[in-house]
Amino acid sequence: MARHLVTSALPYINGIKHLGNMVGSMLPADVYSRYLRQRGHDVLYICATDQHGTPAELAAKAAGLSVAEFCAQAHEAQKAVYDGFQLAFDYFGRSSSQQNVEITQHFARELHSHGFIEERAIRQVYSPVDGRFLPDRYVEGTCPHCGYDKARGDQCENCTRVLDPTDLLNPRSAISGSTELEVRETTHLFLLQSKLQHEVEAWVARHEDQWPQLSSSIARKWLTEGLHDRAITRDLDWGVPVPADTWPELAADGKVFYVWFDAPIEYIGATKEWSDAAPAGESRDWKSWWYEADDTVRYTQFMAKDNVPFHTVMFPATELGVREPWKKVDVVKGFNWLTYYGGKFSTSQRRGIFTDAALETLPADYWRYFLIANAPESDDSSFTWEHFAATVNKDLADTLGNFVNRVLSFSRKRFGDEVPAGTAAGAAEARLGEETARLLGEYEEHMAALQYRKAAAALRALWSAGNSYLEEKAPWLEIKTDPEGAALTLRTAMNLIHLYAIVSEPLVPASAAAMRGAFALEDDTATWVTAEQAASLDAVPAGTPFTVPPVLFAKISEDDLESFRARFGGADDA
Numbered sequence: 141m142a143r144h145l146v147t148s149a150l151p152y153i154n155g156i157k158h159l160g161n162m163v164g165s166m167l168p169a170d171v172y173s174r175y176l177r178q179r180g181h182d183v184l185y186i187c188a189t190d191q192h193g194t195p196a197e198l199a200a201k202a203a204g205l206s207v208a209e210f211c212a213q214a215h216e217a218q219k220a221v222y223d224g225f226q227l228a229f230d231y232f233g234r235s236s237s238q239q240n241v242e243i244t245q246h247f248a249r250e251l252h253s254h255g256f257i258e259e260r261a262i263r264q265v266y267s268p269v270d271g272r273f274l275p276d277r278y279v280e281g282t283c284p285h286c287g288y289d290k291a292r293g294d295q296c297e298n299c300t301r302v303l304d305p306t307d308l309l310n311p312r313s314a315i316s317g318s319t320e321l322e323v324r325e326t327t328h329l330f331l332l333q334s335k336l337q338h339e340v341e342a343w344v345a346r347h348e349d350q351w352p353q354l355s356s357s358i359a360r361k362w363l364t365e366g367l368h369d370r371a372i373t374r375d376l377d378w379g380v381p382v383p384a385d386t387w388p389e390l391a392a393d394g395k396v397f398y399v400w401f402d403a404p405i406e407y408i409g410a411t412k413e414w415s416d417a418a419p420a421g422e423s424r425d426w427k428s429w430w431y432e433a434d435d436t437v438r439y440t441q442f443m444a445k446d447n448v449p450f451h452t453v454m455f456p457a458t459e460l461g462v463r464e465p466w467k468k469v470d471v472v473k474g475f476n477w478l479t480y481y482g483g484k485f486s487t488s489q490r491r492g493i494f495t496d497a498a499l500e501t502l503p504a505d506y507w508r509y510f511l512i513a514n515a516p517e518s519d520d521s522s523f524t525w526e527h528f529a530a531t532v533n534k535d536l537a538d539t540l541g542n543f544v545n546r547v548l549s550f551s552r553k554r555f556g557d558e559v560p561a562g563t564a565a566g567a568a569e570a571r572l573g574e575e576t577a578r579l580l581g582e583y584e585e586h587m588a589a590l591q592y593r594k595a596a597a598a599l600r601a602l603w604s605a606g607n608s609y610l611e612e613k614a615p616w617l618e619i620k621t622d623p624e625g626a627a628l629t630l631r632t633a634m635n636l637i638h639l640y641a642i643v644s645e646p647l648v649p650a651s652a653a654a655m656r657g658a659f660a661l662e663d664d665t666a667t668w669v670t671a672e673q674a675a676s677l678d679a680v681p682a683g684t685p686f687t688v689p690p691v692l693f694a695k696i697s698e699d700d701l702e703s704f705r706a707r708f709g710g711a712d713d714a
Contacts, residue, residue, distance in 0.1 A: 142181055142182070142437075142438050143181070143182045143183075143184075143429070143436055143437045143438070144173075144176050144181050144182065144183045144184070144437070144438050144439075144440065145184050145186070145429050145430075145433075145437050145438070145439040145440070145467070146169050146172060146173045146176075146183060146184065146185045146186070146439075146440050146441075146442075147169070147185075147186050147187065147407045147439075147440075147441050147442070148165040148166045148168075148169035148170075148185075148187050148441070148442040148443065149164070149165040149166075149441075149442065149443035149444065149447045149451075150187065150188050150189060150190035150235065150403055150406060151165075151166065151187075151189055151190065151218060152189070152190045152193075152195060152196075153189045153190060153191045153195075153196050153199070153210075153211050153214045153215065153218075154195040154196055154198070154199035154214070155199065155214070156217065156218065156221060156494050156495055156496045157218070157221075157494065157495055158485040158492050158493060158494045158495065159478060159485075159492070159493050159494070159495065159498060159507065159511065159523060160444070160477060160478035160479070160485055160492075161444070161495075162225065162495055162507075162511060163475065163478050163511040163512070163515055163516065164442075164443065164444030164475040164477075164478065164516070165442045165443050165444060165447075165475070166187060166222065166225075166227055166442070167225070167227070167508060167511055167512065168442050168473065168475070168512065168515065168590070168592055169185060169187070169440075169442040170185070170225075170226075170227045170228055170229075170646075171508075171512060171587075171592070171646045171647060172440065172442075172587070172590065172646075173185040173228060174228060174645060174646040174649070175587045175646045177667075178642070178645065178646070178667045178668045179667075179668055180667065180668070183230075184230050184411070184414075184429055185228065185229050185230045186229070186230060186231055186233070186407055186410045186411050186414065187227075187229050187231075187232050187233075187410070188231075188232060188233035188234055188235055188237075188406050188407075188409075188410040188413075189211070189214070189215045189218055189232075189233075189234055189235065190235050190399065190403045190406070191211045191215070191234055191235045191236040192235055192236065192376075192378060192379040192380065192396070192397075192399040192402060192403070193276075193277060193374075193376075193379070193398075193399030194275060194276060194277035194278050194314070194374075194376065195277055196210070196211060196378060197376060197377065197378055198277075198278075198314060198315070199214075200378075207377070207378040208236070208378075211234070211236060215234055217496075219232055221495045221496050221499065222495075224495075224496075224499045224504055225495065225499070225504045225507070225508065226504055226508075226649045226650065228649075230414060231410055231411070231413060231414035231417065232410075233406065233409065233410030233413040233414070234410075234413075235402060235403055235406040235409065235410075236378075237406075237409055237410070237413050239409045239410075239412040239413050239416065240380065240402060240405060240406045240408075240409030240410070240413075241380050241381070241409075242409075243405055243408055243409050243412065244380045244397060244401070244402040244405045244409070245380065245381075245383045247405055247458060247462050248329075248372075248382070248383065248386070248397065248401075249383065249386050250461075250462040250463065250464060251331065251458065251461045251462055252386060254461060254462070254463050255332070255335070256331060256332045256335060256336065256461040257329050257330065257331055257332065257372070258329070258330055258332060259327055259328070259329060259330075259387070259390070260327065260328060260329075260330050260371075261325055261326070261327050262325070262326060262327070262328055262371065263306070263323045263324065263325055263326075264305070264306075264323065264324060264325075264326050264328075264375075265278075265279050265293075265305045265306060265311065265321050265322070265323060266321065266322045266323065266324040267313045267315070267316065267318055267320070267321055267322075268320060268322060269313065269316050269318040269320060270313055270315045270316050270318065272375065273324070273326060273375040274293070274305065274313055274314070274315070274321070275293070275305070275374035275375050275376060276292065276293040276294035276304075276305055276374065276398075277292045277293055277294055277314060278293065278305075278313065278314045278315060279292070279293035279305035279308060279311050279312070279313065279314065279321075280292055280293070280308070280311070280312055280313075280314050281293075281308030281309055281310050281311035281312060282308060282309040282310050283296040283298060283299060283301065283303070283308070283309075284303075284307055284308070284309055285299055285301045286298050286299040286301070289310075291303065291308060292314075293305030293307075293308060293311075294400075295446070297446065300445065300446050300449075302449070304371075306323065326375065327389075327390065327393075328371045328372075328373045328374075328390075328395065329371070329372050329373045329382065329387065329390065329395070330369045330370060330371055330372065331369065331370050331372045331401070331457070331458065331461075332369050333367035333368060333369055333370055333453075333454070333457050334366070334367055334368060334369050336367065336457045336460055336461055337363070337366065337367045339457075339460045340363065340367065340453055340456055340457050340460065341363050343456055343460065343468065344356075344359050344360070344363065344452065344453075344456075347468075347469075347470065347471075348360075350470060350471050351452075351471060351472050351473075351474075352472075352473060352474060352517070352590075354445060354448070354474040354475075354476065354517075354518075355448050355452060355472040355473070355474040356452075358445060358448040358449055358452065358474065359448070359449065359452035359453055359472075361449075362449050362452075362453045363453065367453065367457065370398075370454070371398065372397055372398045372401040373390065373395040373396065373397055373398060374395070374396055374397070374398050374399075375393075375394070375395065376396050377394070377396075378396070379396025379397055379399070379402070380396055380397045380402045381394075381395075381396055381397075382395045382396065382397065400450055400454065401458070404450065404451065404454075404455035404458070405455075405458075408430050408466070411426045411429055411430060412426045414426060429467070430466055430467045431464070431465060431466060431467070432465045433465075433467040434465070434467060434468075437467055438470050438471075439467055439468070439469045439470050439471075440469070440470060440471045440473065440590075441469045441471070441472050441473065442473045442475075443472070443473075443474060443475070444474070444475050444476075444477070445474050445475065445476055445477070447474075448472060448474045451469065451472055452469075452472055456468055456469070471590070473590050475515065475516050475517060476516035476517070476518070476519055476520045476521070477516055477520045477521075478511075478514075478516050478520070478521055478522075478523055479520055479521070479522045479523065480492040480493070480522070480523050480709075481522060481523070481524055481709075481710065481711045482522050491708075491709045492523075492708065492709070493523070493708055497708070501704065501707075503650065504650060505536075505647075505648040505649070505650050505651045505693075506532055506536065506693065508647055508648060508649075509531075509532075509535065509536060509596070509647050509648050510528055510531050510532065512592050512593075512595070512596050512647055513531060513535070513592075513593065513596035513597070513600070514527070514531070514593070515592040515593055517591070517592060517593060524710075524711070525701050525704050525705055525708075525710065526701070528696075529696040529700070529701055532693065532695070532696050533695045533696055535600050535603070536648075536692070536693040537693040537694065537695045538695075539600065539603045539604055539607060540603045540640065540644075540651075540692065540693070541651075541691060541692040541693040542607075543603065543606050543607050543610065543633070543636075543637070544637050544640075544655060544658075544689070544692060545688070545691060545692070546610075547610070547630060547633040547634060547637060548634070548637070548658060548686060548687075548688040548689075549688050550615065550616065550630065551630040551634065551686075552686075552688060554619060554623075554626070554630075555627060555630065557685055557686060557687070558682075558683050558684060558685050558686070559630075559631050559634050559659075559680055559681065559682050559683060559684040559686060560627035560630055560631055560682060561624075561627060561628075561631065561682035561683070562624045562625065562626070562627030562628030562629070562630070562631055562682070563624045563625055563627075563628045564628075565628065565632065565677075566628075568609065568612060568613060569628070569632050569677065572605065572609045572632065572636075572677070573674065573675035573676060573677055574675060575605050576602065576605060576636070576639065576674045576675065576677065577671040577672075577674040577675040579598055579601050579602045579605060580602065580643065580669060580671065580674045581671060582594075582598040582601075583595055583598035583599055583602065583643065586598055587646070596647065599643065599644060599647065602639075602640065602643065603640060605636075606633060606636040606637075606640070609629075609632070609633070609636075610629070610633060613625075613626075613629040615629040615630055615633075631680070631682060632677055634659070634680050634686065635677040635678060635679055635680050636677065637655055637658070637659075638655070638656065638659055638679050638680045639669055639673075639674060639677070639679070640652075640655060641653075641655035641656035642656070642666060642667070642668060642669055643668070643669060651692045651693070654689040654690070654692060655689065655692070657689065658686050658687055658688070658689050659680050659684055659685075659686050660684060660685040660686065660687075661679075661680065661684055666679065
């Protein structure tokens, strides 16, 4: 089986992320990783908190903590939320790790040795009120391209254009709010992306046919506009230091690398963190996943569209420029935005749902399923409580949860606590087996192609097939005239439940575990279901003890909806 390296965009350290962040990177990466593992592949899913840059300094200052202490606490808080969502990272690291420092500095030295980094004197925003230079995100103002009045000095969140602080109209300090800004000269390191333009274009041309249109169109837009040389150092107290052995004067000035230079390198750094954290007696070869791995590793990245240019152009340029055989991404799965009633999520305005609050409100599987079934793949998608409730009630409570509960409850009531035998399978069971195998094939096809909405629809169709079979056979009527036929129907339905438990695990792992745990099978080690097994539906034999698990999914009532809207806001607040 192939080795699969999976990474998702690093969540930034300053605060708990909202549902849009979850569905745009970490959750689909987790679903894909789980699916690949179940299919027998060797998978390494790596993520980390992105801990450098100006927002970390600003957030630490607001919290009255040192940046290191703030980042350590925030990392643990985020990890607790991701554990609650059952994100099965192989390792969840920190971009401030010593491993990332060393690898980032190595990359910088190699780029310099090959002529792709140079020192340049530039004019940069300085705030006399704050007594310091203001790098990128320390400057806010109006985007010159779209007019958004809260653009940052590195990128406009509204139109996603990359900016320099001096591009902004009506600039102000993000520290003090002062508009009394000056432009002074200072020296920084520049990555000469212009010299790598043709190499990046050739690399994109070789790989973009494997990417969704969103990712390839963003990369092409950047390349068409031309790659510009970019400053990769900043005047900050927190970050990967410029190595003194290569740039002594800049190191003496306290320059650190730009967060967008070191953050992608942390994918490699976190893999080394994973290797170094191996328990006694276990050996982990981090380098085999990244170095000279083009023929042995398939690398898939997940991210929202604002991160796509950095991963399809800037980081590949960095990897190409070091002139070493580091693994570059094969597939970039980009996502559009998830909005809240069509508007942006906002912490300050108490609008939208953040991941910690989501887990306090309902179990993780409710959120996991809804987000994947409505993933913003081809265009933006909007979260509304009404849509969420309708999806949970119809798909999870009525279609899957009700099927499991009524099959097991009815069988226990009529036949006891063991799977009944009944007669041999007939024409209805043969049709069901064929339909199950066909739908499973569709599900596998969409999962392999990273088509999440289609995969969820195929899984939902699998669940619906069980309900259709149950309605056709009507064991509650069948038992009155043909008890053995009713027993067959229930045994077949129980085999469907076991199949659902296996194949639903990537989307709803806790519920899948509850379904699978209902059957006391002596040797239940199957990780996936073949088409032949799906057609035969005989994995759970007669006589197997079973229990009825608690209700898998509770319906969301109108009173619940009113409570949720009051807490989180609704259409009128977007």
